[in-house]
Amino acid sequence: MSCSCEPLSAEMIETASQQQPRRMILVGNANVGKSLLFTRLTRRYVTVSNYPGTTVELARAKADFCGELREVIDTPGTSGLNARSDDERVTRDVLLGNRDADVILVGDITNMRRTLLLALQLIEHGIRFVICLNMADELPQSVPDLSLLSSRLGIPVIAASALREWNLERLKRAAMQPAAGKVRVLYGSEVEAAVADMNGVTRGEALARLEEAHALPIAAARHAAVEQLLDGRGDEHAVSGFRDALGRITMHRIWGVPALLFVLFIGWLFVGKLGAGVLVDFLQTKVFEAHLNVWARRLVDALVPVHFLRELLVGPYGLITMALTYAIAIVLPVVITFFLFFGILEDSGYLPRLAVMLHRTFRRIGLNGKAVLPMVLGLGCDTMATLTTRILETKKERVIVTILLALGVPCSAQLGVIIAMLAPLGARATAIWLFVTIGTMLLVGALASKVLPGESGDFILEIPPMRMPKLSNIAIKVAARTEWYLKEAVPLFLAGTLLLYLLDAANLLVRLQRALAPLVVGLLGLPAQSSNAFVVGFLRRDYGAAGLFAMQRAGQLSPTQTIVALTVITLFVPCVANFFVMVKERGARTATAAALFITVYSFGTGVLLHAILGS
Amino acid sequence: MSILSDVAAGSDVRVAGLRSTSPSRVSRLTSFGIVPGAWVHVVATRPAVLLRCGNTSVALDEEIAREVVVG
Numbered sequence: 278m279s280c281s282c283e284p285l286s287a288e289m290i291e292t293a294s295q296q297q298p299r300r301m302i303l304v305g306n307a308n309v310g311k312s313l314l315f316t317r318l319t320r321r322y323v324t325v326s327n328y329p330g331t332t333v334e335l336a337r338a339k340a341d342f343c344g345e346l347r348e349v350i351d352t353p354g355t356s357g358l359n360a361r362s363d364d365e366r367v368t369r370d371v372l373l374g375n376r377d378a379d380v381i382l383v384g385d386i387t388n389m390r391r392t393l394l395l396a397l398q399l400i401e402h403g404i405r406f407v408i409c410l411n412m413a414d415e416l417p418q419s420v421p422d423l424s425l426l427s428s429r430l431g432i433p434v435i436a437a438s439a440l441r442e443w444n445l446e447r448l449k450r451a452a453m454q455p456a457a458g459k460v461r462v463l464y465g466s467e468v469e470a471a472v473a474d475m476n477g478v479t480r481g482e483a484l485a486r487l488e489e490a491h492a493l494p495i496a497a498a499r500h501a502a503v504e505q506l507l508d509g510r511g512d513e514h515a516v517s518g519f520r521d522a523l524g525r526i527t528m529h530r531i532w533g534v535p536a537l538l539f540v541l542f543i544g545w546l547f548v549g550k551l552g553a554g555v556l557v558d559f560l561q562t563k564v565f566e567a568h569l570n571v572w573a574r575r576l577v578d579a580l581v582p583v584h585f586l587r588e589l590l591v592g593p594y595g596l597i598t599m600a601l602t603y604a605i606a607i608v609l610p611v612v613i614t615f616f617l618f619f620g621i622l623e624d625s626g627y628l629p630r631l632a633v634m635l636h637r638t639f640r641r642i643g644l645n646g647k648a649v650l651p652m653v654l655g656l657g658c659d660t661m662a663t664l665t666t667r668i669l670e671t672k673k674e675r676v677i678v679t680i681l682l683a684l685g686v687p688c689s690a691q692l693g694v695i696i697a698m699l700a701p702l703g704a705r706a707t708a709i710w711l712f713v714t715i716g717t718m719l720l721v722g723a724l725a726s727k728v729l730p731g732e733s734g735d736f737i738l739e740i741p742p743m744r745m746p747k748l749s750n751i752a753i754k755v756a757a758r759t760e761w762y763l764k765e766a767v768p769l770f771l772a773g774t775l776l777l778y779l780l781d782a783a784n785l786l787v788r789l790q791r792a793l794a795p796l797v798v799g800l801l802g803l804p805a806q807s808s809n810a811f812v813v814g815f816l817r818r819d820y821g822a823a824g825l826f827a828m829q830r831a832g833q834l835s836p837t838q839t840i841v842a843l844t845v846i847t848l849f850v851p852c853v854a855n856f857f858v859m860v861k862e863r864g865a866r867t868a869t870a871a872a873l874f875i876t877v878y879s880f881g882t883g884v885l886l887h888a889i890l891g892s
Numbered sequence: 893m894s895i896l897s898d899v900a901a902g903s904d905v906r907v908a909g910l911r912s913t914s915p916s917r918v919s920r921l922t923s924f925g926i927v928p929g930a931w932v933h934v935v936a937t938r939p940a941v942l943l944r945c946g947n948t949s950v951a952l953d954e955e956i957a958r959e960v961v962v963g
Binding site for chain 1: 921942
């Protein structure tokens with residue numbers, strides 16, 4: 278931090294934030310390290326909020342720019358200003374709605390062409406900005422002289438590396454004096470005449486409206502202008518041989534399969550063995566059962582004189598002995614290990630490669646490779662994943678993914694319990710469970726893609742180079758996601774336990790078990806007591822699964838009964854929160870129809886499985 | 893003149909035109925540098941068509957690659 282001027286102290290930032298500081302907006306393509314640059318420029322006071330009316334997140338933070346306070350806003354990655362997706366619309370609205378803000382266009386220095394395409398559009402909109410060519414650390418040779426490019430554009434251009442924190446102070450100083458640029462692209466007589474006909478809008482706005490009808494000539498003219506700016510010099514091939522080879526193997530039509538299996542195996546070792554095995558075991562038996570719950574019981578017995586309240590806290594359906602034990606001992610280790618693993622996959626660049634590998638399979642169920650992100654994230658939290666379906670282009674794809682997430686993708690908490698339950702049963706049981714779950718997704722997906730009207734989106738996906746994940750970045754994401762998850766899950770765990778406790782206290786639990794007996798005992802062949810699991814399963818299916826896990830451990834479920842119960846609870850609607858998000862994102866009618874279908878399908882599959890496997 | 897989906901993996905080709913009728917598809921392709929006159933390197937054709945244009949790698953569905961004319 279070698280700013281030539283006096284930096285602001287934390288208190289000064291705090292006081293100054295009472296007034297509205299000038300805004301500094303970061304824009305750029307996806308995968309150019311924009312978010313890391315944002316973190317490096319701001320360091321603290323980050324708030325993440327949804328853009329009004331959307332689920333697109335905008336990160337804002339106050340930062341000191343050479344003694345002056347700025348509110349820095351990080352926008353979603355965009356490839357243009359004509360707003361083709363929610364993300365791009367938000368970026369465009371933020372840019373055009375803050376005409377007096379300063380703007381930093383962030384680009385990848387190894388990929389100058391795409392940055393300059395965006396720069397030309399900003400100039401046409403009359404936006405004042407500077408260009409930051411990030412990722413200078415990835416250049417195989419020294420940083421090229423950018424002064425000619427800068428003078429041709431009329432815009433300051435600064436090479437930098439957010440990763441190595443190189444040249445960031447220079448960038449900050451330059452960003453205080455943005456420029457409007459002086460390049461003017463000519464688009465041929467037809468487009469120019471149409472632009473001239475549109476009165477009262479900027480050249481940029483006029484061109485954005487014309488892009489629908491004249492996409493190709495406009496794009497071709499911009500590309501020609503970029504070539505002129507760069508004197509036809511090519512972007513140097515920057516990726517090292519090893520990373521390039523690794524990147525290619527992971528999406529090779531043959532070698533990609535063992536690579537995928539290897540990644541799955543590592544995931545299973547990390548989340549299944551370490552998280553759901555070692556850590557859950559330690560927390561549940563050593564920490565909770567051996568110590569915490571014993572102490573809690575003693576403390577409550579000593580301090581709480583009323584039997585009713587004692588039971589509420591530490592009874593068989595106690596808020597501490599049941600809800601918190603499940604939430605912290607069984608759920609938390611799995612959630613944290615999963616989000617760690619997912620963060621590494623995300624930051625290494627493996628997920629887009631997985632999208633390429635699974636594209637053909639996904640096409641059969643009315644989706645394309647891009648659906649991989651919400652589907653894999655669903656293994657962490659289905660509710661969070663349902664929110665990310667907005668990255669899919671068409672309504673049809675969003676509905677299919679929403680149904681498949683709710684039906685067949687167990688969230689990390691549930692997955693942990695499932696792995697623990699399958700472990701003593703062996704390979705045959707695991708194979709049956711996998712067959713039913715994966716078969717269900719392929720079957721229901723294929724049917725849904727036939728039945729639902731509409732189109733599937735285009736599969737055009739940028740594949741970023743493989744990169745070494747940065748631990749600090751992953752840690753931030755794991756913390757944010759785990760916090761989000763706990764805020765969703767723990768209140769529902771408490772509510773579910775309270776419900777069970779009240780039903781039990783009012784003697785309704787026995788009646789409910791009796792009422793459900795024809796289904797649970799008769800058709801599914803399970804003990805009457807397992808109705809409890811399905812009752813709380815309505816609140817959270819992982820909580821239901823945890824109940825089944827406890828029954829299995831107590832020897833109340835035979836291996837066959839375990840498979841049947843496990844399959845039903847896997848295919849069940851994930852949780853109340855997920856249902857509400859389904860309503861919010863897809864509408865009440867679609868969500869209710871999906872939930873009804875899923876309930877019938879999950880119990881139907883259980884009945885069928887019981888009939889086939891016997892008891 | 894041929895189409896991109898017919899090009900063998902490992903070759904460098906020059907884009908001659910886009911036959912797509914969907915403006916959003918055209919603008920997405922062009923934003924990755926797939927424009928008439930640009931050189932692209934075909935890295936692989938399976939499991940999806942994989943291109944490198946400059947330093948950008950892009951994966952395309954085969955059906956979309958059929959709309960890119962190269963020559």
